[in-house]
Amino acid sequence: MDPETQPANSTPFAAGDDSDGHNEEKRRKLCFNCNRPIKVCLCSIIPPEPIATITRIVILHHPHEQRHKLATVPVLSKCLRKCDVIVGRRLRYGDSEILDSLHDVAIRNPNFPHRAIYLFPGADTSPSQEINHWKSSKHTVEMINYVLIAFDGTWKHAREMMRASLSFLSKFAVQVHLDYDVGNDGRTIFNSDLILRKEPFSGCMSTMEAVAHCLRILEPNGIDVESSLIEVLRSMVKFQASFLKPMKPRPKLIKGGREGKT
Numbered sequence: 673m674d675p676e677t678q679p680a681n682s683t684p685f686a687a688g689d690d691s692d693g694h695n696e697e698k699r700r701k702l703c704f705n706c707n708r709p710i711k712v713c714l715c716s717i718i719p720p721e722p723i724a725t726i727t728r729i730v731i732l733h734h735p736h737e738q739r740h741k742l743a744t745v746p747v748l749s750k751c752l753r754k755c756d757v758i759v760g761r762r763l764r765y766g767d768s769e770i771l772d773s774l775h776d777v778a779i780r781n782p783n784f785p786h787r788a789i790y791l792f793p794g795a796d797t798s799p800s801q802e803i804n805h806w807k808s809s810k811h812t813v814e815m816i817n818y819v820l821i822a823f824d825g826t827w828k829h830a831r832e833m834m835r836a837s838l839s840f841l842s843k844f845a846v847q848v849h850l851d852y853d854v855g856n857d858g859r860t861i862f863n864s865d866l867i868l869r870k871e872p873f874s875g876c877m878s879t880m881e882a883v884a885h886c887l888r889i890l891e892p893n894g895i896d897v898e899s900s901l902i903e904v905l906r907s908m909v910k911f912q913a914s915f916l917k918p919m920k921p922r923p924k925l926i927k928g929g930r931e932g933k934t
Contacts, residue, residue, distance in 0.1 A: 734825030744880035762836035778844035
């Protein structure tokens with residue numbers, strides 16, 4: 673068709689592309705504070721001032737989690753004043769000034785009590801202490817300025833990150849864990865108001881929830897700190913759940929066939 677005879681209500685292809693691009697850009701506009709799309713901004717539930725803690729938190733954040741919409745670490749780092757996030761697959765000397773200093777002190781004084789802990793369930797190759805038991809031990813009862821190290825990623829990635837970091841962490845940090853049970857299924861967003869993604873077994877939880885529970889134990893005002901963080905997480909889950917369609921639970925399968933089959 674000749675341009676001069678083109679109908680007035682027709683839209684040239686290029687103009688249509690520009691319009692779609694403009695709408696897409698508008699939809700993807702990010703909040704400058706929480707770095708989330710405007711439509712799902714979480715600033716209303718993030719504390720106006722970061723929560724002050726004596727404990728310093730260091731989180732190794734897997735690169736894949738940067739692209740995950742349900743990651744809790746970006747929000748957690750906005751909630752806590754002393755929260756360092758390191759993007760990578762392992763911790764090593766040079767990644768963090770505080771970890772480097774702890775490493776150097778431990779090398780000079782091998783018998784000096786460790787005030788750094790890294791959170792991960794125990795195994796035969798990496799024995800772990802329940803965090804309450806560790807804190808109540810005679811070597812740590814007088815400490816207050818703890819350093820809490822956490823690994824943020826899928827269960828598989830977190831395990832790989834911990835193992836890759838072990839040669840460095842073992843010099844100055846103690847492995848601790850919260851209660852867990854590998855024999856029972858983990859929670860989901862459909863049966864918990866604190867879970868954004870299906871957890872592999874009972875006791876697994878988001879990094880934000882795990883840090884909150886640890887700070888309850890480590891901080892003098894731990895109950896208040898935990899409560900504030902859990903409230904933010906609960907609001908995140910509630911917000912996300914509002915976009916989910918109701919699902920009927922699947923029949924539970926047992927070994928050898930469906931439940932009830934003989």
